[in-house]
Amino acid sequence: QSALTQPPSASGSPGQSVTISCTGTSSDVGGYNYVSWYQQHPGKAPKLMIYEVSKRPSGVPDRFSGSKSGNTASLTVSGLQAEDEADYYCSSYAGSNNRGYVFGTGTKVTVL
């Protein structure tokens, strides 16, 4: 069961936008609209930012948005703020054939 592929790093200046990609296969990202995104600050537990590709949990700023095209999902952070500097992980349902769920390789977002 291979991890989803994310770029190791991304960066942007305050106020700018940054987009993180998450590439899988037709058996996970491409096969279902079941992609989640998590934010993790150093030494902290992950926090859910997006679920079902583009839905935001209560309390998550609308600066965070998600989308999907084919086998690639994306997370966009608009109006970057200092507190957005963190690691971001995507996750996808990987099918009912006992594959469960799979996480991405993670992306470190730096606010310049």
Place this chain on the structure above:
Amino acid sequence: QITLKESGPTLVKPTQTLTLTCTFSGFSLSTSGVGVGWIRQPPGKALEWLALIYWDDDKRYSPSLKSRLTITKDTSKNQVVLTMTNMDPVDTATYYCAHASGYGVYYYMDVWGKGTTVTVSS
């Protein structure tokens, strides 16, 4: 308010069995659409999904670790237990449990515990 807390040994020896307990509050694991998952993160590395138990006692495991994992729930105690057999130094990681919400087969982890660090060493 949903909270979860992981507990278990901080140090285990190679070949031993690890038993972790997730004690939660603020929800019932007998409620439809609720689950509890386990995820781990080796130092400096990515998250890895391990297992998920659903409200109806259905269970899913990571294919690569399925032979070593068992997840169970005790609804009356508000606890979920994960056991992992034949521990190896590569299993050194922070282990998280998380509340999962969803429907059908799709659940997402929406509230996480703070994690517990497990080191495997002789």
